[in-house]
Amino acid sequence: MLEDIEGNHRLGQERLRVRRLGIDTHQEPVAYLRADSAVCRSEGFTAQSRIYVSVNGHGVIATLNVVHGELVSSGEVGLSEAAWRLLSPREGDLAAFSHPSPVESFSALRAKIYGHELSGGELGAIIRDIVGGRYADVHLAAFITACAGDHMSLPEITELTRAMVLAGRQLTWPRAPVLDKHSVGGLPGNRTTPIVVAIVASCGLCMPKTSSRAITSPAGTADTMETLAPVNLTLEQMRSVVEREGACLVWGGSADLSPADDVLIRVERALDLDSEGQLVASVLSKKLAAGASHVVLDMPVGPTAKVRSPDAASKLGRIFDAVAQGVGLTVRTVLSDGTQPVGRGIGPALEALDVLAVLRCDPGAPQDLRERAAVLAGHLLEIGGKAALGQGRTLALATLEDGRAWQKFCAICQAQGGMRKPGVAPHTYTIVSSKRRMIAGADNRKLARIAKLAGAPKSPEAGVFMQVRVGQTVDKGQPLYTIHAQTPGELSYALEYARHNSVFMTVEEQV
């Protein structure tokens, strides 16, 4: 006879074999369970339930997707890529299921939604739960929404920044100052970082640069650098490079710096919500976690850039200054032209060629990229104490002209495992103008899409090479841009899109 006794919240005795379905649901862990499983019976068939899945002592809170039919067989649970990563099981291991314990920071989230100002402790709890995977995408969207629209006070942004730093790894460096740069809302081809790091390090300053790979763009700085040297370094290797050369140019993804930022930024992008508070906390937490003490912020301003007007730039700059002061960072904000792309290449290797041309002072080097890099490096030299106020740009250009920056760049690449020559795509196709006309503007979004269809950044040699600049007049038959691809199939994908999408705004000349 069964008696009524105390017990836990286990979802039955059912254990199911885990199966990797290979579905990338972005960061959200998802468990795919048959409708006739005990867990689904218990949770109901249509609820967006959250369940706790544990395998070999590892556990994760996952969103339940109910499967009808044979996608998952009886006795199995399917796991999304995010769930698989967090649980790291072997195929066929047995998973158990239970109710997730209540997420305690949801009460703080609710308080924020209801308009209360959050304390550092509350923001810390929210960020820890986000990093621990306890927030589903809808909870992340609620947090981002509650913080958007100027709903965060300066003390809240400061505490959020601190909380984001504390939720991940924090690097420290034996030298001071430690310099860093960041571009707010990058322009295509605005690949100043390798040049800036080379210049600054060649003047004896410490700049241990960690960069990201592309998320939606055809190339991130780490992708571009990887065509020139290894960037996937361990923390120990990175330290040894910085010790030897005073700088590095590595991928920051494995360093676990401000991991909450990576989670939040994807949902912000899906919502297309640019919250100033989140932006400031995102940028500064990454820099603080990387151990920076002095940061130059490149802020391109233009009608299609992230920052649309000088007014918006100065408001954002004031928030950056106040929060930076609160967390002990020295920050200088530099406004730049955000009205058109930078350089000629779009895609890892093609952008690397632009970088090399500037560093080697090739006559054909893109002057806009050179000038931007010199300005940013100049500001870093000034706040780093190597140049007097207003003298930084001149010093930066001098290090390019006398070859010091180039030598330093080569030395950094050697220290990271050896310098490489960017590859060349075997398949190219050049789009020419169908008539004489003036190029009045370029659609950066479409150019980026063509580069991605051609294979960038997965094929590093793929992308788009610009043959014209805005303001130029082209004749009929004159090359506009060249598509580079690794395979004929990829070239045709990109061409197919190019055939249906005009990337230039033009003014026809009277005949």
Add this chain to the structure above:
Amino acid sequence: MLEDIEGNHRLGQERLRVRRLGIDTHQEPVAYLRADSAVCRSEGFTAQSRIYVSVNGHGVIATLNVVHGELVSSGEVGLSEAAWRLLSPREGDLAAFSHPSPVESFSALRAKIYGHELSGGELGAIIRDIVGGRYADVHLAAFITACAGDHMSLPEITELTRAMVLAGRQLTWPRAPVLDKHSVGGLPGNRTTPIVVAIVASCGLCMPKTSSRAITSPAGTADTMETLAPVNLTLEQMRSVVEREGACLVWGGSADLSPADDVLIRVERALDLDSEGQLVASVLSKKLAAGASHVVLDMPVGPTAKVRSPDAASKLGRIFDAVAQGVGLTVRTVLSDGTQPVGRGIGPALEALDVLAVLRCDPGAPQDLRERAAVLAGHLLEIGGKAALGQGRTLALATLEDGRAWQKFCAICQAQGGMRKPGVAPHTYTIVSSKRRMIAGADNRKLARIAKLAGAPKSPEAGVFMQVRVGQTVDKGQPLYTIHAQTPGELSYALEYARHNSVFMTVEEQV
């Protein structure tokens, strides 16, 4: 030679065969595409992209999940259940892909997030886009968050209610007044609706009742009614029943009444956000769409009910009144005891037996269910003009006692296609008390879970039958509750949970 021409936003020429994966992602349409497909190349590999999928002239905006490996083969696109429903293709039909046109109401959503009051036109655009499937779950979460926390004005709630009505079908009835009832945050077993409708209709009032099926509970009113009569009626059949009997008791799911509500309510549940504005708009839009003119709201108040205190109830009641007035509805709010479950059965057939017992005036009928139904019906009789103020309950009880309500109920069931006898589960197991003790409380959540594990509502006979009430003292070996199941497997699922989870709070008696 290829020329640069104007074109559309098609995502390449690629057409893929659709495949139904059987994955229930709740309402969100999801397209599962291989990482090496042209669409994924174009969109990037990790972005939470939204793509427009079209098949045979039908289109839907879907969230992109990238698939690595062999789940989807080359040349195929997998579709979630929601996407499959919206596109209704045949297996193997070819799908094309393009960029969704910008969702115009996102600017209104952003304005709300930034604290602006929205107009009726803006709320209408948001609701139309939600019903059109143009909002991903993260956008729905953002809208719900922006509206929560008392951030909606009374005019906004009124306009939201109107917009939700207009986004679906609106029923009209030749008679007036048209009565309806709603319970705010239902208690388990609180199945008053069939009794109330029978009483009200037996007094000559018009009450065309549409009810929902269970979403997360073991039974909805439609599930319970279905064990007594067909409820899946067409609109024409429903009209004919109401014409004949003055009332009906049907499933409202096929009538497309306030479809935005169904979408919003699931994300609200996932967020566990009870926004008063959304709640009022949700309830009143459903009633308006169903053609009601006079509504009684049952509002159970108790520490574990949705409405926790009399203060909260009166605040919510004031919003209901103001908005109802704005949209032209007569509403009366009735506070009731929300501290323990109602009746004895949990699960469709077991609850139907309670309903029958009350209607037939069986001596063993649950008196709490009878009293609640009489009070609610009494208020309807008063606002419907059939009883003087304060006399409604007496009239309601009279219709039960003299059999008029029972006759009306039988007539409605006949008109809907014939009265049925609720089934009896072949497998039962009774949990008995392990000692003498006083039952101080019951965990409704756990009882509901046991009923669901036993198979409710999919197996209508399954569920839990309570053998004790709170306040009662039981002896060792005395039955506490009985689990009913359709199969031995389901019975053992439920028993397994019951073995590990105590559903009663008890006070042991001193021996």
